[in-house]
Every structure is written in structure tokens, then in C-alpha cells.
Amino acid sequence: MERLAGRAILLWGWKRALLAFMAGAIAVLGQAPYDFFAACFVAFPVLVWLLDGAVADAPAGFLRRLKPAFATGWWFGFGYFLAGLWWIGGALLVEAESFAWALPLAVVGIPLILAFFYGFAAAVARLLWSDGIGRIVALAFAFGLAEWLRTFLFTGFPWNPIGFAAMPVPLLMQSVAVVGVAGMNVLAVFVFSVPALLAERRNRKLGFSLAAVLVAAHAAYGYFRLAVPATPSERSINVRIVQPNIDLAEKWDGTVRDRIFASLLELSSAPPKAGAEKPDLIIWPETSVPFLFTERPDALVAIGETLAEGQMLLAGAVRLEGGASAGQAGIYYNSVVSINDKGEIVEAVDKVHLVPFGEYIPFADVMARVGLSQLVAGPMNFAAGTNRRPLALPGGLKSVAFICYEMIFPGLVSVDAASTQIMVNVTNDAWFGDTPGPYQHFRQSQVRAVENGLPVLRAANTGISGIVDPRGRVVDALAMNVRGIIDVSVPVAVSSAARGPVWQLGGFLILFLFAVAAGGLKLRQKLRAN
Template sequence: MERLAGRIILLWGWRRLAAAFAAGALLVLTQAPYDFFAAGFISLPVLVWLLDGATAQPSLNPLSRLKPAFATGWWFGFGYFLAGLWWIGGALLVEAESFAWALPLAVLGIPLMLAFFYGFATAVARIFWTNGIGRIAAIAFGFGLAEWLRTFLFTGFPWNPVGLAAMPTPLLMQSVTVTGVTGMNALAVFVFATPALLAARRSLRLGLILAAVMIAAHAGYGYIRLNSPADASADKLAVRIVQPSIDLSEKWDDSVRDRVFATTMELSARPPQAGRPAPQLVLWPETSVPFFFTERPDALAAIGEMLKPGQTLVAGVVREEARGGEPLYYNSVIAIDDGGEIVGAVDKVHLVPFGEYIPFADVAARFGIGQLVAGPMNFVAGSQRHPLELPGGIKASPFICYEIIFPELVAVDVASTRIIVNVTNDAWFGETPGPYQHFRQAQVRAVENGLPLLRAANNGISGVIDARGRVIDALALNVRDVVDVELEVPDAPSAAVLRPRLNGLAILGILAAFALAGRVRQRLQAN
């Protein structure tokens, strides 16, 4: 191990950057759908050894001395995000004749930008760098801080946070109710990076003990929580989730809209599955209605006729609103009662840059940049979110598409509700890791907030997730079918959402103090 570490430390030039890129790409195997967490015990130690050798001349100013560490982390991040997000380019191929030109911008541009966060992480870590366990705490702090910043800087894009590598199953998701995702990111990096101590064996015993305690506490807490009594439930809600699996090439085709709508209606009207009660709630995916209700009031009347007494439909739609003589379009979720009346609507607040709207649109237009994915129009962001009332007076918080990946956004908006609803259309990305990664993050949001989650996706993965992240029932990709579940709705969330957020920041503070103490101790010994 010492010989291998020495070779990696001494790598230089393009070989060093290639090793960082490969280590980052390897780390993607810890994410869904692969869930090969052991890859983290290879990838992160290699990064530590590369940073051991990321030195600069002492005569340079402090910022310049961090450039080798930043470059190492940047290439590591580029490998990680390129291998983990290449499937985003699929959205541009739905209408390839119009958008294929932008494929390099999506496939390469997004990883190129996100890699700066990991470059920042390794530069911060290098400030605290030592030759012992302190550097393990330093890299854990750097990544924890970078992942926290990734949740909100530049509109935020916390896809595949490194901490998900430690949460491949519900058993290993429960600790997030204590640490939050911020703390989990940092602790996961600490544990995965610990084998780097095997090379010089300095602080090896302490590092292995700390890692073993963290792993045991992580798994043990999950076992205890999953086997503890379920939260009190005063209500049950019979739910039908519809997965119509509509081809995106047809979704906005005027000539087939009636057939698309009829397919979704037929699935919704099917008799209940064997042994299941008639659904009280029917849930359709994002933009599942292929026209405006303002243009087709007959469709709204047809929904009212299809719904049985007492049933409510919650559907993803494009909502049109006239303002100042100009039409505005919202990506929305609406609730329709059994009389065919719209009784609630929530607009998407966090839109996808370049996919649903163009940042700095006037400036972008000068360079010929418009909407980069196929779709009906540019959207306007909603001003605020509020709960929808479901049958039985149960309140639910809806999140559209990738809104579900933002821990803070979800935590704030579910405070007074009892169910999380996520509608999405992952058909943009085909049979790639994207839909699996998206579903995994929805699972973690359910655990974090202690609430069950209903997820309707056009082509999958649709399903029902309980408050502890267990999948009650689900539909695989590209299956056209429905899920019928009688969901037990807890009286109140089983997780205190504020505490883990604060605990996560506290974990970052402890790791920073640990790393700083190691740095100070090493300097004192040198003197």
C-alpha cells in the first residue's frame, strides 16, 4: 500500500490529472443504480494521495500555492460529474434536429462548471493539510462545505451529493434524520478516505476506530429506527398513481393529443387492483395533460365524469395566465374534484435554467441562445408554494421534477403537511441512470422529513415511499400501468427537520476544528 501511495503521490503533469479524473469517475459507482459503495474506499484514498503530492513552491503567495490542489480536485470533480450526468444530453435528442448542436454544452458544460465545487473543496482541504489523520478531517470538511454550497449557489444543483454513497438502502438512510445531508456528505468522505492512512500508518489505529464507530452507529441507528413502532396514523388514503409512459415525440403533437389524454384517462378509470379499495386520490405525472384547459374545457368536464364521487385528481399541467396582454405559462400541479372543478393549484417555484427558462434572457438572445430542450414554451416561476388539500382534509406539499432534490426547499415547505407529492417526467433521459438517481433522492427526502412520498413519473420510476424510505410499491421504467396503495398517513412528521440541518453544520465545524488542531500540532512539532 505504501508503494502504491508513493507512486500516486509522485505522479506529475497529465498523469496526475488523468488519475484524478479516473478516481472521480470511479466514485460514480457508489451512486444509483450501481450502489457499489466499495468504490468509495478506492476513489477517495487515491484523491488523498494525489493531494499529498499537490505541492507548490513555498515562495509563491498563499493563493498560488493552492492551485495544484484546486486542479486536482477540479479534475476529480470533472470525472465524477461527467460520469454521473452524461445522460442529461438525452433531453436534447428528443428533437435532435433543433437541439443536437447544444449536446456538448449539456454533456460537458455542466460537469465543467460543477467541477469547480470540488476544486474548491480540495483547495480548502489543502489549507489544513497534514501528514496524519488531520488531512482526512480536512478533506471531509472541504467536501461537506462544497456540497452545502452546491445546494444554493447559482440557483443550486445538488444532484448526486457524495453522501448518497452511504445511503443505498433504507437501513442506511435513517442517520440523515440526525446528520442532515450536509453532515452525511462530510462523514461519508471521512469514512471513505480513511484507508489512505494505510500507506504511512500514521494515526492508522485512531482513523480505523473512528471509521468503524461511524459505520456501526450508521447501520445500528438504521436498524433500530426501522424496527421501532410506526408513527401513529389517524388516517388512511387510497391512492392510485398513473404511469402513462407517453413517448415524448408525441406528447405535444397536436394530431395525437386526444389519444395521449385518452390513454391517461383509461388507466385512471380502471377498476381497483385485487384486494385494494377504490382510490380516493388519483395522481398524474408532470405536464400529463397535453393541452390547456382554457382551450379544452371539454377535457375538464371529461375528468369530472371519470372521477367517482369523493375522488380527487392531482395532475401536472401547463397553466396559462394572461397578464398585460401577454400569455404567461406555469409548470403547475392542480387538484380537480369529482365535479370537474379545479380546487387547487401550485406553480413550480424552482425552474430548470435553460430547460424551463433562460437566465438573463435578453443577453442570451443576443448570442442566439434560447430554450435548450424540447418543450412547449418557456415558463414563469411561481411566487410561493402552498399545500393542496386531499380527500379527508389531508394536506400535501407538491414538488415538480427536480425540486425534490433540494433538501432545504423541501424541508421549509412541508412543515405543515402530512404527505410529499413529487410529479416528474424523466422520459427526457431514457433508460439511463438519471431516473434511478432522481428516485433515490426522493427516498431520502421522505426519510429526512419523516413523511410518506407519492411519486408519479411519466415513464417511471413511479411509486409510493413510506416515511422511512421504504418503497411500498413502484413501477419500473417504461411500464404503462397504475399503482394502487392504501397509504397510512402519520399524524405528524417523525423527523425534526430543523435539528439535522443544524447538526450538519455542527459536524462541519467539528471536522474543521479537528483539521485545524492537526495543522497546529504539526507546526509545533516542526518548530
């Protein structure tokens, strides 16, 4: 092992960049749908050894000294994000004749940008670098900091955080309710990096002992939480999730809209499966309604005739404000509308966190001058909603709806889920086909359920639709690219404590402790050297 570490440390130039790139790509195997977390026990020790050798020629200024570490981290990040996000390009192939030119921008450009976060992490780690376990602590803190910054900088994109590799199954997801994803990122990088100590004798026993304690506590806490019976539910709600499996090539085709709408009504009105109750709540995916209700008021009449007395529909739809039809001036919103059994829209919530270049164009005037427009096929640009409020459900319950990738933002979901009993996620992952993307997106819903202690009802056009309980367990789900429904009785607690402050505080506490430890070990090494 010492010989292997030595060879990695001494690498330079393109060989160092290639090894860092390969290590990052290997680390992606720890994410859904592969869930091979053992790969991270290879990737992160290699990164540690590469950073051991990331030393600038002396003498050098402050930034020049950090350049080798930054470059190493950047190549690691480029490999990680390229291997983990290549499927994003599928959205541009839905209408390839219009958008295929932008494929390199999505497939390569996004990883190029995101890699700067890991380059930053490596540079910060190198600032706090010390011998033995100190450098493992420094790397864990630095990656935790970078992953936290990734949740909000440049609109945020916390997809595939490292901590998810330590949470492949519900048993190993429960710790996130205490330390959040921010804390899990720190602890996961620490544990994954400890095998680097096999190449030296210093702190080897201490490092592996700490890692063993963390892994044991992680698994034991998960076992305890899953073994303890849940608080008896005060009531339940019968839910039907509709997965229509609509081909995106047809979605906005005016000649087939009636057929698409009829398919949604057919699935919604189908008799309950054996043993299931008649649904109180029916959920359609994101933008599933193939036209504007302002253009087709008869669609609301048809929905009212389809719904039985007391039933309610939550439908993903495009909402127009300020115009009577698509041809008039108005503002479009990506929304979830609540429709009662009379065919009346009683409430609506709009998507607050839009996808840049997919649903809106940042700095639209400037982008238009250089010929850049919306990079995903769709009927219009959307405006962002100003706030999100709970939607009333049958039986006096409340839900909060998140549209598409809003579900990947821990802070956003935590704030809104604190005063509700159910979380709803509607999405249209058909843009990405049967790739790792939809599986990774579904994993986000599982983690959000555990963080907030609330069930998640998820409706996706082509999958994965499902019901996740407050412990992250999948109650029922539909496979990718199938047309069907799920009927489930979902138990809920009418009163639920807000969990957000718990895991947010826990995550920042972990970050703080690792920062102090890394700084203290660095200072001790300096004092010892003097």
C-alpha cells in the same frame, strides 16, 4: 500500499490529471443505480495521495500554492460529474435536429462547471492539510462545505452528493434524519478516505477505529429505526399513481393529444386491482395534460365524469395566467392542479425552482443576442411560482407538491413539508430515457422521505413511479418504460413534527466539529514544527 501511495504522490502533469479524473469517475459507482459504495474506498484514498503531492514550487504566493490542489480536485470532480451526469444529454436528443448542437454544452459543459466545487474543496482541504488523520479530517470538512454550497450557488444543483454513496438501502438512510445530507457528506468522505492511512503508520489505528465506530453507529441506528414499529397511523388515504408512459415525440403533437388524454382517463378509471380499495386520490405526472385547460374546457368536464364521487385528481399541467388561449399574451407556469369530482380546478401550485435553460433562460435578453434559447424541447418558457402552499386532500389531509427536480433540494423540501402529512413529487424523466438519471432522481425522493418523516407519492411519465414510506422503503413501484397504475392505501399521521431543524442543525454541527478538528490538528502540527 506505501509504494502505491508514493507513486500517486509523485505523479505530475497529465498523469496526475488522468489519475484524478479516473478516481472521480470510479467514485460514481457508489451512486444509484450501481450502489457499489466500495468504489469510494478506492477513489478517495487515491485523491488523498494525489493531494499529498499537490505542492507548488517554492517560493509561491498564496493562490499559486493552492493551484496544484485545486487542479487535482477539479480533475477529480470533472471525472465524477462527467461519469455521473452524461445522461443529461438525452434531453437534447428528443428533437435532435434542433438541439443536438448543444450536446457538448450539456454533457461536458455542466461537469466542467460543477468540477469547480470539488476544486474548491481540494484547495480548502490543502489549506488545513496536516499529517496522518488530520488530512482526512480536512478533506471531509472541505467536501462537506463544497457539497453544501452546491445546494444553492448558481441556482443550486445538489445531484449525486457524495453522502448518497453511504445510503444505498433504507437501512443506511436513517442517519440522514439526524445529520442531514450535509452531515452525511462529511462523514462519508471521512470513512471513504481512511484507507489512505494504510500507506503510513501514523494514526492508522485511530483512523480505522473511528471509521469502524461511525459505520457501526450508522448501521445500528438504521436497524433500530426500522425495527421500532412506526407510530400507529391515525388514518389512511387510498392513492392511485398513474404512469402513462407517453413518448416525448408525441407529447406536444396536436394530432395525438386526444389519444393521450383518453389514455390518462382510461388508466384513472380502471377498476382497482384485487384487494385494493377505490382510490380517493389520483396523481398524474408532470405536464401530463397535453393541452391548456383554457383551450379545452371540455377536458375538465371529461375529468369530472371520470372521477367517482369524493375522488380528487392531482394533475401536472401547464397553467396559463393572463390569457384566454396559447395565442394570447400570458404567463405560463409548470403546475400541479387539484381537480374535484365536478371537474372544477379547486387549487393550483406552481413550480418555484425552475430548470435553467430547460424551463427558462437566465438573462434571456443577453442570451438571445448570442443565439442561445431554451435547450430542451417544449412548448414555452415558464415563469417561476412565487410560493408553495399545501394542497387539501380528501379526508381533511394536506399534501405539498414538488415538481420534477425541486425534490433534490433538502432545504426547499424541508421548509414546505413541515406542515403537511404527505409529499407529492410529479416528474417527467422521459427526457433521459432508461439511463441512470431516473434512478438517481428516485433515490432523492427516498432520502427526502427519511429526512422529513413523511411518505412520498411519486408519479413519473415513464418511471420511476412509486410510493415511499417515511423510512425510505419502497412500498410499491412501476418499472421504467411501462404503462400502468399503482393502487396503495397510504397510512398517514395527521399531526407530524417538523424534522427540518433537527437534521439541519445536525449537519451544521458535524461541519463545525470537523472544521475545528482540522484547524486544531493543523495548528498542532505547526507548533510542533516550531
